Amino acid sequence: MELTLSLQEQAFAHEVRAFITGNLPVDIEKKVRLDHHIERDDHMRWQQILGQRGWFTGAWPREHDGHAWTAVQSYIFNTIAGEMNCPELQVFGPSMVGPVIYTYGTPEQKAEHLPKIRDSSVFWCQGYSEPAAGSDLAALSTRADDDGDYYLVNGQKIWTSYAHWADWIFCLVRTSREERNQRGISFLLIDMKTPGIEVQPIRMMDGSHSLNAVFFTNVRVPKHNRIGEEGKGWTYAKFLLEHERVENANLRFITQELLKLRRIASTAKSKSRPLIDDPLFSAKVSAVEAQFKTLEVGVLRLLSNIQAGVPAGAGASSFIKVRGTEIAQRVLELILEATGPDAQPYQPELLFGTGTAELIGPDHSVTPASSYFWRRAMTIYGGSTEIQKNIMAKHVLGL
Numbered sequence: 120m121e122l123t124l125s126l127q128e129q130a131f132a133h134e135v136r137a138f139i140t141g142n143l144p145v146d147i148e149k150k151v152r153l154d155h156h157i158e159r160d161d162h163m164r165w166q167q168i169l170g171q172r173g174w175f176t177g178a179w180p181r182e183h184d185g186h187a188w189t190a191v192q193s194y195i196f197n198t199i200a201g202e203m204n205c206p207e208l209q210v211f212g213p214s215m216v217g218p219v220i221y222t223y224g225t226p227e228q229k230a231e232h233l234p235k236i237r238d239s240s241v242f243w244c245q246g247y248s249e250p251a252a253g254s255d256l257a258a259l260s261t262r263a264d265d266d267g268d269y270y271l272v273n274g275q276k277i278w279t280s281y282a283h284w285a286d287w288i289f290c291l292v293r294t295s296r297e298e299r300n301q302r303g304i305s306f307l308l309i310d311m312k313t314p315g316i317e318v319q320p321i322r323m324m325d326g327s328h329s330l331n332a333v334f335f336t337n338v339r340v341p342k343h344n345r346i347g348e349e350g351k352g353w354t355y356a357k358f359l360l361e362h363e364r365v366e367n368a369n370l371r372f373i374t375q376e377l378l379k380l381r382r383i384a385s386t387a388k389s390k391s392r393p394l395i396d397d398p399l400f401s402a403k404v405s406a407v408e409a410q411f412k413t414l415e416v417g418v419l420r421l422l423s424n425i426q427a428g429v430p431a432g433a434g435a436s437s438f439i440k441v442r443g444t445e446i447a448q449r450v451l452e453l454i455l456e457a458t459g460p461d462a463q464p465y466q467p468e469l470l471f472g473t474g475t476a477e478l479i480g481p482d483h484s485v486t487p488a489s490s491y492f493w494r495r496a497m498t499i500y501g502g503s504t505e506i507q508k509n510i511m512a513k514h515v516l517g518l
């Protein structure tokens with residue numbers, strides 16, 4: 120985007136580029152560039168490198184040892200990280216539970232958890248959804264019964280991303296039954312090593328594994344691991360979801376995929392000329408690039424409001440989430456189209472980096488189909504598109 124950056128912002132952009140050039144491990148950069156699967160160790164290594172610089176939580180306030188990045192600085196960091204093939208950051212700690220802890224947590228909770236989120240020594244996952252509570256999250260039924268200084272947690276979470284990698288999970292649980300479903304929900308921090316927790320993998324159609332079902336059987340959780348007041352968990356959950364949807368704008372990801380699209384379309388041929396010179400295809404690329412620029416402006420405006428103390432607002436963050444999803448999916452469709460028949464062979468050994476199978480097609484042909492299908496899920500996770508449209512209808516249009 121042609122933002123006019125101030126001299127300080129230009130210096131910051133320069134600093135980010137220099138840092139990534141000097142510190143992003145070559146093997147991780149290659150995996151991201153070729154869209155191969157990224158393992159826990161890859162994420163942690165990069166996040167810990169950023170953590171040493173304080174950049175894993177760069178947007179956190181100074182009082183919590185963040186750098187209080189402005190909206191523009193966060194934007195600069197994300198888009199440069201996309202351009203330079205940095206892995207997606209796992210946001211459960213820095214952008215989700217971290218802000219909840221520093222906003223609503225006790226001094227003990229802050230002292231225990233914030234440093235380990237900042238240096239990325241602990242991996243968090245999110246335990247909200249249940250088999251009968253997804254869009255209608257307030258219908259959740261995982262129970263936390265009073266047991267003296269502890270809660271006894273019983274129930275099941277599902278679609279829990281990276282629970283098999285996680286050290287801790289933040290969970291919504293029911294501490295009482297009330298007339299309004301939203302009441303009686305509490306927000307608990309649970310150590311994944313606690314006896315009674317079982318993680319079952321849910322495999323994807325391409326063989327990959329990021330989703331899980333998590334079962335809780337008489338899991339004893341100290342009451343001091345509850346965030347804020349008992350029964351007020353919905354307030355903290357809503358605060359977190361608004362942050363999550365801003366993250367779901369996917370600026371880093373779309374920046375990276377747009378560059379990939381241009382690269383592929385410059386090597387693929389259409390009637391013996393580069394596909395990118397085909398006026399029809401080129402118009403499709405330009406259209407999605409223009410949509411992305413409007414999204415960037417929307418995200419910047421939203422982030423600036425949040426920093427000025429104006430709440431994101433349910434309607435605005437829903438809009439960002441829906442547009443980010445639509446644009447990312449459109450870019451992946453165009454990558455698939457540009458790759459053409461080369462995208463058809465399923466090459467798991469290359470996708471997961473597990474074998475010595477010979478590459479069929481150009482090296483960018485391994486992942487477009489897998490990536491296209493996987494990212495269809497963007498329409499669902501973080502709150503489905505239909506639900507976001509309902510929120511916008513209510514909060515923006517007043518319907």
Ligand SMILES: Cc1cc2nc3c(=O)[nH]c(=O)nc-3n(C[C@H](O)[C@H](O)[C@H](O)COP(=O)(O)OP(=O)(O)OC[C@H]3O[C@@H](n4cnc5c(N)ncnc54)[C@H](O)[C@@H]3O)c2cc1C
Nearest residue numbers: 245246247248253254278279280496499500501502503505
């Ligand atoms: C890849 C992936 C990762 C995820 N990671 C996590 C995670 O880490 N932690 C976590 O807690 N959850 C996670 N989820 C779960 C996700 O939040 C839920 O899938 C989502 O909220 C939808 O809930 P559901 O699957 O129960 O679908 P349902 O709520 O049953 O919805 C089914 C369909 O009905 C539509 N629908 C439902 N209600 C309405 C309505 N009122 N109006 C109009 N349409 C409606 C929905 O849009 C959807 O199309 C993940 C999901 C996916 C796919």
